[in-house]
Amino acid sequence: MTKTLLSLAPVLAASALAACQTTPAANSGYLSQYEDMNAPGRNLSANVRQRRDDAASDAVTSVYIEPVVLGQGVGDRLSATERAMVLREVDRQICYEVSERFTVTPEPTPDAAIIRTAVVRLHPTGRTGSAVSAAVGYFVPVINLRAPTTTGGIAVESEMLEAGTRRQIAAMSWARNAQWVGRDSPSLSRVGDALQMAEPLGDAVGDAFSSKARKVVDIPNPDPCRAFGPRRDLARGAAGAVVGLATGLYSPEVAGTGARKNAAD
Numbered sequence: 001m002t003k004t005l006l007s008l009a010p011v012l013a014a015s016a017l018a019a020c021q022t023t024p025a026a027n028s029g030y031l032s033q034y035e036d037m038n039a040p041g042r043n044l045s046a047n048v049r050q051r052r053d054d055a056a057s058d059a060v061t062s063v064y065i066e067p068v069v070l071g072q073g074v075g076d077r078l079s080a081t082e083r084a085m086v087l088r089e090v091d092r093q094i095c096y097e098v099s100e101r102f103t104v105t106p107e108p109t110p111d112a113a114i115i116r117t118a119v120v121r122l123h124p125t126g127r128t129g130s131a132v133s134a135a136v137g138y139f140v141p142v143i144n145l146r147a148p149t150t151t152g153g154i155a156v157e158s159e160m161l162e163a164g165t166r167r168q169i170a171a172m173s174w175a176r177n178a179q180w181v182g183r184d185s186p187s188l189s190r191v192g193d194a195l196q197m198a199e200p201l202g203d204a205v206g207d208a209f210s211s212k213a214r215k216v217v218d219i220p221n222p223d224p225c226r227a228f229g230p231r232r233d234l235a236r237g238a239a240g241a242v243v244g245l246a247t248g249l250y251s252p253e254v255a256g257t258g259a260r261k262n263a264a265d
Contacts, residue, residue: 022047025155025175028071028120032159032168040208045176048204052170054211056162060169062103062112063160065095071120078124082191086122089195090156092228093202100217101210104224110163115209117158121175124190126150150186152193153177156201160209172208174201 024047027034037049068090075083094117098104105112155175162169178184178193187193225231 022153022175022177024049025121025157025173027173028118028157030071030118030120030157031171031173032161032166033171034173037171037173045179046200046204047175048172048208050170050172050208052208052211054213056167056169057160057209057211058213060102060113060160060162062105062109063098063115064105064108064112065091065098066114066116067091068094068117068119068156070122071118074119075122078122078190082189083122086119086154086191086194086198088228089198090117090119090154090201092225093198094158094205095202095225095228096231097202097206098209099219099224101206101214103217103220106224113163113169114161114166115158115205116161117156117205119154120157121153121155122191122194123151123153123177125152125178125187125193151178151184152191154194154197154201158205158208170209172205174204176200 022045036051038051039048040050068087070083070087075086078086094115095104098115102113108114153176155173157171157173159171160169161167176197178196184193184196187196189195219231223231
């Protein structure tokens with residue numbers, strides 16, 4: 001058994017080097033415009049295109065974040081619960097990152113810019129292959145080796161619109177698949193990869209919509225993102241790390257990703 005598992009390592013590594021996993025998502029038509037969108041720089045894991053009017057972005061003080069939606073037909077292979085988990089986690093991570101740069105309003109206001117986002121591609125994580133990858137990882141713990149047919153992915157389009165005019169101030173197209181060789185943990189959840197990618201996606205949205213001139217702001221009290229739970233849940237983080245070390249698998253239920261909003265909200 002050990003020899004069989006170990007023999008997969010060079011095969012997976014060779015496959016990873018042979019092809020680029022993440023391809024750009026085709027324009028879905030969700031954004032109000034796609035002109036002048038370019039790659040902001042080299043990114044080895046995600047495919048990113050974006051544009052930003054720096055002067056208009058710098059003039060924005062408050063934003064309203066519309067709930068993330070699924071593009072037509074996206075996630076049809078997943079259950080309603082799985083789709084909801086992804087939407088909640090993308091909502092959460094975007095709220096966290098945007099609120100560090102802008103004042104987030106709970107409702108639309110006449111002077112608040114609007115951020116709208118759609119998941120335009122959602123590829124499930126393969127459960128069987130993830131279990132095998134976790135077993136391989138037990139013997140090769142430094143990196144995660146994933147079979148090419150088992151990796152999941154997500155692609156998102158997001159834009160910031162000017163208050164009143166709804167003119168596009170900034171836009172971003174972001175796509176990423178789990179890496180065959182790297183730090184993306186296998187998961188028995190069919191949305192395990194997509195949920196793990198929500199955090200770097202949120203980072204990318206925040207960076208895309210704010211220029212370097214904008215300073216990170218203090219999070220107000222109460223937190224505008226409180227409906228999604230605490231920003232740093234140490235207990236869940238520790239539990240997720242323990243499960244990951246013990247099994248080699250990422251468990252969203254333990255980590256708290258994709259969690260429901262607080263009942264009070």
